[in-house]
Amino acid sequence: MVAPLDLDQLRTFIAIVDMGSFTRAADEVNKTQSAVSMQMRRLEExxxxxxxxKDGRINRLTGDGERLLAYARRLVRLNNETLAAFDEEALAGTIRLGTPDDYADRYMPDIIARFAKTNPHVELTITCEPSKDLIEKLNRNELDIALVTHNPKVRNSIMVRSEPLLWVTSMAHSAHTETPVPLAVGRRDCDWRQLGCAALDSVGREYSILFTSWSSTVVASAVLAGLAVSLLPESALRPGMRILTPADGFPALPPAEIGMIRRPGVPTVLMDAITDHIAASLDNMTPPEEGGDPRSPGRKGRNRQKGHLMMSSW
Structure with a gap:
């Protein structure tokens, strides 16, 4: 009989990835650094x-490490959910979660529903605001966890999802052919807005900011009404939208990435339960299916990059 994987080793493995080093992971799992190293040697065996x-002084995941990470998160999450299902008092308390409104709309209903089913005594308080405002609330101890745009140059978040960031227009209108191109984007400090403007500048495409809003609903409405072009992650595409490509004069964009930041001081068991659940849920989500998808003709669904996370900046 094949011996099962050790869940404690998997938890340590996940902690190393999430914390960014063996040393910080040792503090997170309450073990010595030598014990953490020994666990990883045994897990590799x-x-x-x-x-x-090794990459200089940094330990990076190999390709096989990336593959194991996805399975490790699922196994630990399933173990936690199973134990919680038979012990209603296992987790109790309040978690204050912040997320931009577009991610709340697309991801939170399913995540919250499954977490609440197995953790009925945990109260989740959800705040929907732009990433910059969520960071400020986190720093003021007004939030426990924040899902934000992953931008290592601006903030230290753990990336939990990555997917294509795409130019979109209305299938029934031709705003994308206008000069200058009218844009509907986030506020001035929005990461996606800055990426989009820089991309258009790089190819000499003239544009004007027609709509500015932190609400993804407002931006999508402007696109569908044929008033403007915008940029959205693949999972945010809606029926009636058309994807624009370099052939249309719109340069390719870097992926949209979601990051997660957790506030120190929250009970570890409770914090681990919700963050592991969110990370695993986002990692397992797939792009829209081809059938009801607003993609241009002939476009095939692209698989997201496994093992990475993405953030919104509206």
Whole structure:
């Protein structure tokens, strides 16, 4: 009989990835650094693959480590949910979660529903605001967890999802052919707005900011009404939208990435339960199916990059 994987080793493995180092992971899982290193050697022996590789003084995940991470998150999450299902008092308390409104609309209903079913005594308080405002609330201890645009140059978040960031217009209108191109984007400090403007500048495409809003609903409405062009992650596409490509004069964009930041001081068991659940849920979500998808003709669905996270900046 094949010996099962050790869940404690998997938890340590996840902590190393999430915390960014063996040293910080040791503090997170309440073990010595030598114990953490020993656990990883045993885990590598168990799966028969190297999980980390040296890059200077930094340990980075190998390709096999990336593969194991997705399974590890699922196994630990399933274990936690199973225990919680048989012990209603296992988790109790309040978690204050912040997220931009577009992610609240697309991701939160399913995430909250499944978490609440297995953790009935945990109260979730959801705040919907732009990433910049969520960071300020987190710093003022007004939030416990924030889902934000992952931007290592601006903030230290753990990336939990990545998917294509796309130019979109209305299938029934031709705003994308106008000069200058009218844009509907986030506020001046929005990461996506800055990416989009820089991309258009790089190809000499004239544009004007016609609509500015932190609400993804307002931006999508402007696009569907044929008033403006915008940029949205693949999972935010709606029926009636058409994707614009370099052939249309719109340069390719870097991926949209979601990051997660957790406030120190929250009970570890409760914080781990919700953050592991969110990370695993986002990692397992797939782009819209081709059938009801607003993609241009002939476009095939692209698989998101596994093992990475994405953020919104509206």
């Amino acid at each position: 168990r799966v028969g693959k190297a999980l980390f590789e």
